Amino acid sequence: MALFAMSIAENLARIESGIATACQKSVRSRGAVKLVAVSKTKPNGMITEAVAAGQIDFGENKVQELITKSPAFPDGIQWHLIGHLQKNKIRKALPFCDLLHTLDSLELAGQVDRIAGELGITTKALVQVNISEDEAKFGFGENETAEALEKITNLPNLEIVGLMTIPVFDPDPENTRIHFANLRKLRDRLEQASGRKLPELSMGMSHDYEVAIEEGATLVRVGSSIFGERG
Numbered sequence: 326m327a328l329f330a331m332s333i334a335e336n337l338a339r340i341e342s343g344i345a346t347a348c349q350k351s352v353r354s355r356g357a358v359k360l361v362a363v364s365k366t367k368p369n370g371m372i373t374e375a376v377a378a379g380q381i382d383f384g385e386n387k388v389q390e391l392i393t394k395s396p397a398f399p400d401g402i403q404w405h406l407i408g409h410l411q412k413n414k415i416r417k418a419l420p421f422c423d424l425l426h427t428l429d430s431l432e433l434a435g436q437v438d439r440i441a442g443e444l445g446i447t448t449k450a451l452v453q454v455n456i457s458e459d460e461a462k463f464g465f466g467e468n469e470t471a472e473a474l475e476k477i478t479n480l481p482n483l484e485i486v487g488l489m490t491i492p493v494f495d496p497d498p499e500n501t502r503i504h505f506a507n508l509r510k511l512r513d514r515l516e517q518a519s520g521r522k523l524p525e526l527s528m529g530m531s532h533d534y535e536v537a538i539e540e541g542a543t544l545v546r547v548g549s550s551i552f553g554e555r556g
């Protein structure tokens with residue numbers, strides 16, 4: 326497959342051009358969208374290649390990988406935790422996590438807030454919404470999010486900057502468009518109701534990031550199209 330013959334720099338350039346095209350199509354500025362390169366299961370050498378090509382943001386889904394990989398890179402590199410955070414790993418994870426994408430329960434939010442306070446840090450986070458009401462996915466239901474957010478936004482050591490979703494998988498991105506649009510509409514309603522800004526929308530992966538951008542994504546999480554399939 327051609328993907329494997331391409332370098333990480335070439336893959337990043339291809340994704341960059343896909344992002345630029347999607348931004349143009351939806352009359353958004355390129356600066357409104359950030360690429361999070363999902364490096365889970367991939368070695369530091371591959372991350373180094375991406376950094377050399379100018380990539381700044383990386384996503385990991387396991388705390389163990391986040392805490393072993395991130396210290397090898399300069400402070401300017403940004404680390405996103407995109408997997409479910411187990412409560413017994415919060416304390417280990419927070420010092421290495423620039424943005425937590427997966428605040429998926431009130432209990433987790435309360436514990437992250439408490440531990441961030443103990444560590445003397447503020448944790449930036451996104452509230453995960455199970456927008457396609459997929460049984461297998463973590464996150465708040467669409468109708469639970471307003472109430473949850475009201476409780477979470479008052480926690481002093483958490484800074485909620487937006488929403489994240491992982492819609493049910495569909496190989497045709499056009500079928501997922503509705504879920505991306507629904508997350509954006511939910512965000513707009515929540516902003517209106519609360520008067521608080523929720524600027525970030527984390528949605529879209531390798532096969533559907535362009536559609537996600539057309540529907541308002543500000544953070545796209547792309548792994549296999551950059552680093553190759555995972556074993």
Ligand SMILES: *Cc1c(COP(=O)(O)O)cnc(C)c1O
Pocket residue numbers: 363365386407408491529530531532546547548549550
């Ligand atoms: C693995 C993962 C991705 C990246 O998936 P690809 O299909 O490899 O781009 C994005 N988001 C989450 C939450 C993931 O776990």
